[in-house]
Amino acid sequence: MQTDGFKLANQLCFSVYNTSRLFTKFYQRALSDFGLTYSQYLVMMALWEEGGRTLHQIGEALYLESNTLTPVLRRMEEAGWLTREKSPHDRRQLTAHLTERGRAAEAPIQKAIAACIGKEHLDIDQYKDAQATINQLEETLRTLLTDESKMEDDNNGRL
Secondary structure, three states, X not given: OOOHHHOHHHOHHHHHHHHHHHHHHHHHHHHHHHOOOHHHHHHHXXXXXXXXXXXXXXXXXXXXXXXXXXXXXXXXXXXXOEEEEEOOOOOOOEEEEEOHHHHHOHHHHHHHHHHHHHHOOOOHHHHHHHHHHHHHHHHHHHHHHHHHHHHHHHHHOOO
């Protein structure tokens, strides 16, 4: 028999999961005219903020592994959003740079997203409060998982 706390509707993880899916759909409305997916938009954001970045740096910024990012970057390069270059010093190192098309798209894309947010009547104060709460939750979970991983590593090192 289930207690009320273990019903699906009461699970924070389920609410966050569904919210994430809905955000992806929400952003897709604004991004569809540009032919970008939500994942590609996140890569664009990372490159708009920092310019050229290595695959590793993009992965760190987005909390994604290289095997997830590589096909995304390949499709973006094929679409003309960015270029990928191997380092002459280390052929394993891959750097992504926005093309002129990618740099020029920043303002129109941000305008489309702002219009979509305004059209959907998202209150900016609620948005900021929710973002602060989610950031705190994310930090707590990352710390918890990092601490558990360290404990597992310590325990695996013992005979």
